[in-house]
Amino acid sequence: MATCEIISVGTELLLGDILNTDAQFLSTELAKMGIGVVYQTTVGDNPERLKKALSIAAERSDIIITSGGLGPTPDDLTKEICCEFFDKKCFLHEESLDKMKQYFANKNIEMPESNVKQAMLPEGCTVFPNNNGTAPGCAMEKDGKHILVLPGPPRELTAMYYESAVPYLSQFSEKTIVSHQIRTFGIGESALAEKVKKYLDGENPTVAPYAKDGEALLRVTAMADDEESAEELMKPIIEKIFAEIGEFVYGIDMPNIETAVVNSLKQKGMVVATAESCTGGLVSQRITSVAGSSEVFQCGIVSYANNIKHQILGVNEDDLKNYGAVSEQVASQMAQGVLRLSGADVAVSVTGIAGPGSDGTNKPVGLSYIGLAAKDGTLFVKKLLTGHSGKNCREYNRYVNASNALNLVRLYLDGKI
Amino acid sequence: MATCEIISVGTELLLGDILNTDAQFLSTELAKMGIGVVYQTTVGDNPERLKKALSIAAERSDIIITSGGLGPTPDDLTKEICCEFFDKKCFLHEESLDKMKQYFANKNIEMPESNVKQAMLPEGCTVFPNNNGTAPGCAMEKDGKHILVLPGPPRELTAMYYESAVPYLSQFSEKTIVSHQIRTFGIGESALAEKVKKYLDGENPTVAPYAKDGEALLRVTAMADDEESAEELMKPIIEKIFAEIGEFVYGIDMPNIETAVVNSLKQKGMVVATAESCTGGLVSQRITSVAGSSEVFQCGIVSYANNIKHQILGVNEDDLKNYGAVSEQVASQMAQGVLRLSGADVAVSVTGIAGPGSDGTNKPVGLSYIGLAAKDGTLFVKKLLTGHSGKNCREYNRYVNASNALNLVRLYLDGKI
Numbered sequence: 001m002a003t004c005e006i007i008s009v010g011t012e013l014l015l016g017d018i019l020n021t022d023a024q025f026l027s028t029e030l031a032k033m034g035i036g037v038v039y040q041t042t043v044g045d046n047p048e049r050l051k052k053a054l055s056i057a058a059e060r061s062d063i064i065i066t067s068g069g070l071g072p073t074p075d076d077l078t079k080e081i082c083c084e085f086f087d088k089k090c091f092l093h094e095e096s097l098d099k100m101k102q103y104f105a106n107k108n109i110e111m112p113e114s115n116v117k118q119a120m121l122p123e124g125c126t127v128f129p130n131n132n133g134t135a136p137g138c139a140m141e142k143d144g145k146h147i148l149v150l151p152g153p154p155r156e157l158t159a160m161y162y163e164s165a166v167p168y169l170s171q172f173s174e175k176t177i178v179s180h181q182i183r184t185f186g187i188g189e190s191a192l193a194e195k196v197k198k199y200l201d202g203e204n205p206t207v208a209p210y211a212k213d214g215e216a217l218l219r220v221t222a223m224a225d226d227e228e229s230a231e232e233l234m235k236p237i238i239e240k241i242f243a244e245i246g247e248f249v250y251g252i253d254m255p256n257i258e259t260a261v262v263n264s265l266k267q268k269g270m271v272v273a274t275a276e277s278c279t280g281g282l283v284s285q286r287i288t289s290v291a292g293s294s295e296v297f298q299c300g301i302v303s304y305a306n307n308i309k310h311q312i313l314g315v316n317e318d319d320l321k322n323y324g325a326v327s328e329q330v331a332s333q334m335a336q337g338v339l340r341l342s343g344a345d346v347a348v349s350v351t352g353i354a355g356p357g358s359d360g361t362n363k364p365v366g367l368s369y370i371g372l373a374a375k376d377g378t379l380f381v382k383k384l385l386t387g388h389s390g391k392n393c394r395e396y397n398r399y400v401n402a403s404n405a406l407n408l409v410r411l412y413l414d415g416k417i
Numbered sequence: 418m419a420t421c422e423i424i425s426v427g428t429e430l431l432l433g434d435i436l437n438t439d440a441q442f443l444s445t446e447l448a449k450m451g452i453g454v455v456y457q458t459t460v461g462d463n464p465e466r467l468k469k470a471l472s473i474a475a476e477r478s479d480i481i482i483t484s485g486g487l488g489p490t491p492d493d494l495t496k497e498i499c500c501e502f503f504d505k506k507c508f509l510h511e512e513s514l515d516k517m518k519q520y521f522a523n524k525n526i527e528m529p530e531s532n533v534k535q536a537m538l539p540e541g542c543t544v545f546p547n548n549n550g551t552a553p554g555c556a557m558e559k560d561g562k563h564i565l566v567l568p569g570p571p572r573e574l575t576a577m578y579y580e581s582a583v584p585y586l587s588q589f590s591e592k593t594i595v596s597h598q599i600r601t602f603g604i605g606e607s608a609l610a611e612k613v614k615k616y617l618d619g620e621n622p623t624v625a626p627y628a629k630d631g632e633a634l635l636r637v638t639a640m641a642d643d644e645e646s647a648e649e650l651m652k653p654i655i656e657k658i659f660a661e662i663g664e665f666v667y668g669i670d671m672p673n674i675e676t677a678v679v680n681s682l683k684q685k686g687m688v689v690a691t692a693e694s695c696t697g698g699l700v701s702q703r704i705t706s707v708a709g710s711s712e713v714f715q716c717g718i719v720s721y722a723n724n725i726k727h728q729i730l731g732v733n734e735d736d737l738k739n740y741g742a743v744s745e746q747v748a749s750q751m752a753q754g755v756l757r758l759s760g761a762d763v764a765v766s767v768t769g770i771a772g773p774g775s776d777g778t779n780k781p782v783g784l785s786y787i788g789l790a791a792k793d794g795t796l797f798v799k800k801l802l803t804g805h806s807g808k809n810c811r812e813y814n815r816y817v818n819a820s821n822a823l824n825l826v827r828l829y830l831d832g833k834i
Contacts, residue, residue, distance in 0.1 A: 190531045301717075302719070
């Protein structure tokens, strides 16, 4: 398998001014082609350091892909340094120069002198035209090593990658890598890893556990000559994994649990309603983030204050006083209330203490009750303790509460409640 | 100036599965302390490659900060490899072990055996407790080189960085770098840059424009011997900038516009209510993400379907039929409806077409109407066209619609509507 190092050039990256989405994009795409990214390096607009980084990269990878530093300003030097490193002379590429002049002409501007250097390209290179900006990129080769030079702005890089880099790189693409993500809910990363321990040592396919947003997932990856063969390789191990942990799985390659829930509701022709307190609208927001959710969602109530819980959802005032808003009784009545109000098939409620402040009672931050009520008479409340009460707990608790609410709907639709 | 290399550990990064926000966060924070990040490296869960990366980093930087690979699974090896590299023995840190057991106990779970290794720490290290997860981090020193080992999940890393890494790193901090972010709404990045063009070339302080989530902001940064001197340096330029663009500014170092709105409501002792369609709960979710928002928010209605707009908010059925849900009339009635229902002082509504699909009429994706109604009789509707209708427009349109709704409340509270 051909190996690759990605070098992102730009002092703004080292200052944390911008997020390095280029490296992620390139990594994803290279994996699809079966090219193994072994290192990513970020270096500033510093000729010496870039030269050293290229030197190190050339020792440890077959292919180097750089992004950034192709601009017209004095500190844009990536191409020049790469040419120096590969000992290539540069010449003025007339076609690129004309293209750049036209780019400026289209905006009724005269091309500044400083842009001319962007049309200087190494002898013998493969030119990568830029259809979304000024600077062309290129690919050069020496002694079996390859350097691809791409622009930094994500929109320009993405387009140039697909248009020019992919054809150039196809010579290295012997194998295909295919991955599937097994998404789970209700089991932690270490417990999950324990259950599938015997599969974690595989070479091909590989199985790797990850934690993400309060959920654990398994990434199964296989490398083969083509996509079908890679899928065939993975099939048995995915089946075995399902036999171990199927009860926790909400989908394969599902972006999130709300997508699984909306799909399930659509399949069953059912509608869900939401009644939220501490999550403040996050449950309904997640449901409606899924395109086509208007088929399965019509009504959400954010009853953030107790009087609203009573007034709109019909929650009993004495129960609010005696048990408090964060209680099984109130969660149950909130769900029943919005079910009645909306005419939905199933309703879910969330009431809890997101923190960091408590609610004036002895109840712990991170406690919540998730209620479910359905037209068929099902009534269920789940008590949840996230254990998170530190300074930054609010966002985490709200997100995990909302995920649990969505999971409860999923379990109901799957006939498990 | 002390130099630093950030090493992000994780095969998922090399596969492009996740975005490397840790490197950006660390870079921003280190810059504030006057520590120069000279390289960022990403390496997979591969002991040999990590060891080589540490070796290279130790040659070219004073400080190494690693993130990731502190989990309980077999491929989490960062701490072990760092210890090996620095030739330190590890011992079981009882305090960390107890803390971890308590973390699981708070969730009514028994700590899995595989987590125990997370409490193994190098002799002589400075322990960095983890108050947001299980794995503690640490800092170790050898022959004048320092390695800080931090967890990968952003929430855990951020907290541990502020709580433990900053005190540890202050020994390297000769100069102080202070930054302020001038947050604006209602003006684009290039228009903003044009207005403050004369300040963009400064050496110290520097002024840099950024675009973020449909807003433009200016980052003013000064470096001096101490914080007070840095603030003194920035004061005149911030005043000049305000003179140019003050009308668009909603705050300095305000994390987002919802925080500005909640603060303003608190100051005035007022309460806001929300009525949402296409944003699906995002406005109320953003309001309630601000701690203490229960003082200023009680009730949100997500009337995703037309019958719910009529049934709960009293929107006129004929108007829904004649003008459609996405109209000035419906936006106005939604706001008035939730104002009445909730007894709030001011109410805001959003109705629009987030996309990618349209709403069955000729109205364009990206169109929305934002309504505002207040107890003092104020009634206002803003028409908004985001111009985003491509494949990924839904999230963007919803976010920008919600931001505009929040901004309308802000303008009302500022007496500008």
